[in-house]
Amino acid sequence: xxxxxxxxxxxxxxxxxxxxxxxxxxxxxxxxxxxxxxxxxxxxxxxxxxxxxxxxxxxxxxxxxxxxxxxxxxxxxxxxxxxxxxxxxxxxxxxxxxxxxxxxxxxxxxxxxxxxxxxxxxxxxxxxxxxxxxxxxxxxxxxxxxxxxxxx
Numbered sequence: 001x002x003x004x005x006x007x008x009x010x011x012x013x014x015x016x017x018x019x020x021x022x023x024x025x026x027x028x029x030x031x032x033x034x035x036x037x038x039x040x041x042x043x044x045x046x047x048x049x050x051x052x053x054x055x056x057x058x059x060x061x062x063x064x065x066x067x068x069x070x071x072x073x074x075x076x077x078x079x080x081x082x083x084x085x086x087x088x089x090x091x092x093x094x095x096x097x098x099x100x101x102x103x104x105x106x107x108x109x110x111x112x113x114x115x116x117x118x119x120x121x122x123x124x125x126x127x128x129x130x131x132x133x134x135x136x137x138x139x140x141x142x143x144x145x146x147x148x149x150x151x152x
Contacts, residue, residue, distance in 0.1 A: 025049065056126050060139065063132050068140030072147025080152045092152070095145035107138040 079091040098106070114134060115123040125131045 060132060060135055063136035064139035065143065066140075067136050068143035068147060071140070072144035073151050075144070076148035076151025079148065083152075088152075091148060095148045098141040099145040099149075101141075103138055103142065106141055107134070110134050110138055 075091050075095070079088045082088050111123055111134065114121045121134050122128075122131055123134075
């Protein structure tokens with residue numbers, strides 16, 4: 001009678017098992033909280049989980065926003081200084097292109113140019129500061145284009 005339900009159970013059970021296993025660290029922290037207090041629990045959460053998982057994301061976010069702010073304000077001020085000139089038109093056109101171009105396509109072009117052709121930067125990894133240059137510039141390109149337009 002409920003034979004149609006059987007295949008979906010075999011799909012749902014592994015998902016529930018994975019979700020249950022992923023909650024084990026939170027159960028550990030909850031037990032530690034009950035024993036040692038909230039300060040100890042927050043320390044246990046921050047160090048291994050949040051910083052371990054978010055370290056690369058935070059470094060990439062700070063780098064890309066910094067690059068976007070520096071390049072965007074500098075290019076916008078440079079374009080405003082030479083309003084209605086060829087320089088202003090080039091900066092405005094490039095800003096429109098970088099704003100409209102998808103970041104995944106820009107990242108492929110930058111990898112092809114700076115890593116494959118020129119060999120200046122690594123393509124993969126997160127070991128040194130050089131690994132954060134290409135992703136930071138790629139993610140900051142659209143924001144820099146908007147900042148340049150607002151600054152102008």
